[in-house]
Amino acid sequence: MAACLMLFGLSAQAKSLASGQTLSLNDRIYSDNGQYFLTLQTDGNLVFYGPSGALWASNTVGSGAIRAMMQPDGHFVLYRPNGAVAWQLNTGWAGTFLNVQSDGNLVFYRLKPVWDSHTSDPATMQNLPSLQFTPPAHFAPGSSYTVGQYFLIFQTDGNLVLYKNGSQIIWSSGTAGSGATDIWMQADGNFVIYTNGRPVWQSGTAGTPNPFLAMQADGNLVVYGQLPVWDRNKGPLPQAR
Incomplete structure (x- = not known):
């Protein structure tokens, strides 16, 4: 089943980090209700905050990490200025994205196409969001x-x-x-x-x-499901694979 979802840019009030997007120092990803956010701090630590304070962290203080990338291959990686990996989380699914939820959970989802119009034409793909x-x-x-x-x-x-x-x-x-x-x-x-x-x-x-x-910009019409593959409370969710 041909499917290729493309999203670009990280807005000031982003709710998720799509495949291919980057979180820079002091950027924040907020939940819909605005009570929770994920940020990459200048000390190199990636921290998830709620109303009561820090709820989860990558424990990478002093690592020198300056950006976090949700890579197209499904790996979520903290990078140092020289391109070296400071920390990574391997979800194992291409196209995985990160979502900050209003229930206080931090979840990585994979996209699963369940129906499409079979009209995907990669040759016509343009740099446009779906x-x-x-x-x-x-x-x-x-x-x-x-x-x-x-x-x-x-x-x-x-x-x-x-x-x-x-x-x-x-x-x-x-x-x-x-x-x-x-x-x-x-x-x-x-x-x-x-x-x-x-x-x-x-x-x-x-x-x-x-x-x-x-x-989609490749000419395909697709119904997707979103399956959780990791969250801050349970870690990896193999049943979603």
């Missing part, structure tokens, strides 16, 4: 989205269509003439097209943990 639709995400007839040269539209004829270069149809749900009224990316992981409450097409991915839909 569009993500987190449940409950609703699409009304006429809703449309663009990423690079790809255009997704819920047409008024009931068909969900993915176009390339404005006119070339590369995928559709095949629901033209169905009278489809709604599309939902559901919390249960299923991506469903409805006609007045009756499903007329679905991805068949119910039961997917922490799902979302991504429209």
Whole structure:
């Protein structure tokens, strides 16, 4: 299954560290409720804080670490100025990302594609972030989205269509003439097209943990699940592998 999610940049109020992103000295990654954050301190220690103080640390004071990188190969690494590794956590999954949660947990997740439109074209990949639709995400007839040269539209004829270069149809749900009224990316992981409450097409991915839909810069439409592989309380989670 071809899938390639690309995210870029670390905002001032980032909630996660995506694959390929870097945490620099004094940067902070906050939970949604703002009560928890992860930071790389100038003493070289990576520390996770909550309202009561430090909850977890890499114990690398004096290591000289100046940046932390969530590498595309799945390793989370603290680097010194000369490029030497000061500390690392091996999650073992390419595309792993780090999330600071409002429940006070620090968790590394891997992305698991469970459905896609099979329209990935690496040759057309541009340096653009994917569009993500987190449940409950609703699409009304006429809703449309663009990423690079790809255009997704819920047409008024009931068909969900993915176009390339404005006119070339590369995928559709095949629901033209169905009278489809709604599309939902559901919390249960299923991506469903409805006609007045009756499903007329679905991805068949119910039961997917922490799902979302991504429209990618490589032309692929993908339903992902997010599986925890490490957290600060339990450490490695082999059952997620």
